[in-house]
Amino acid sequence: NAGVTQTPKFQVLKTGQSMTLQCAQDMNHEYMSWYRQDPGMGLRLIHYSVGAGITDQGEVPNGYNVSRSTTEDFPLRLLSAAPSQTSVYFCATTAVSTYEQYFGPGTRLTVT
Amino acid sequence: SQQGEEDPQALSIQEGENATMNCSYKTSINNLQWYRQNSGRGLVHLILIRSNEREKHSGRLRVTLDTSKKSSSLLITASRAADTASYFCATELLGGGADGLTFGKGTHLIIQP
Numbered sequence: 019n020a021g022v023t024q025t026p027k028f029q030v031l032k033t034g035q036s037m038t039l040q041c042a043q044d045m046n047h048e049y050m051s052w053y054r055q056d057p058g059m060g061l062r063l064i065h066y067s068v069g070a071g072i073t074d075q076g077e078v079p080n081g082y083n084v085s086r087s088t089t090e091d092f093p094l095r096l097l098s099a100a101p102s103q104t105s106v107y108f109c110a111t112t113a114v115s116t117y118e119q120y121f122g123p124g125t126r127l128t129v130t
Numbered sequence: 131s132q133q134g135e136e137d138p139q140a141l142s143i144q145e146g147e148n149a150t151m152n153c154s155y156k157t158s159i160n161n162l163q164w165y166r167q168n169s170g171r172g173l174v175h176l177i178l179i180r181s182n183e184r185e186k187h188s189g190r191l192r193v194t195l196d197t198s199k200k201s202s203s204l205l206i207t208a209s210r211a212a213d214t215a216s217y218f219c220a221t222e223l224l225g226g227g228a229d230g231l232t233f234g235k236g237t238h239l240i241i242q243p
Contacts, residue, residue: 022172051230051231053233058235059235060134060218060220060233060234060235060236061173061218061233062232063223063231063232066230077223108172108173110172110173116178117161117163117178117222118163118175119165119173119220121172121174122172123172124172
């Protein structure tokens with residue numbers, strides 16, 4: 019099992035460009051989340067989903083959109099990239115029985 | 131805003147020594163988790179302690195929870211070079227526990243060989 023996968027691993031965008039960060043899981047977990055991690059900081063929740071067709075906002079949702087059409091995939095869209103969105107982005111799933119979260123390897127995004 | 135705060139921010143010890151890091155949080159919780167992050171990698175779950183538990187062990191890890199003080203500690207015994215990483219405590223952000231966590235800024239632990 020691959021667990022949680024994220025693509026791409028690295029990305030450089032110009033201000034105003036849009037892009038989609040991909041996240042896929044083969045763990046059959048209903049709950050999925052997106053976090054961003056800035057230097058010297060913990061993770062902050064952007065958006066989360068409790069199942070296909072259901073998404074909601076976390077702590078820092080502005081500038082990001084999500085959708086959840088399948089259990090496996092949870093893409094994160096940057097609508098118009100800004101330098102403040104330079105960060106490392108992590109996708110995670112949650113095992114509801116234990117509340118343990120499983121993280122992907124991250125996407126390092128730089129916006130110039 | 132971030133719920134948990136780890137202390138110290140950085141810790142450097144000799145291999146074989148014990149490492150203790152602390153976490154304080156602000157609001158009542160159902161459970162508290164500890165995660166490890168190696169440089170450039172995603173977070174890995176270490177241990178979860180429920181609000182009705184006071185102490186929990188997993189291998190060389192010992193976690194305590196004091197809900198009256200809203201604090202937790204993570205003890206790593208007999209440290210190894212491979213324990214060098216950042217350690218984060220996390221609590222549920224939105225009350226449900228499964229739909230998102232809030233993390234502290236972490237303790238960066240360095241094990242000197």
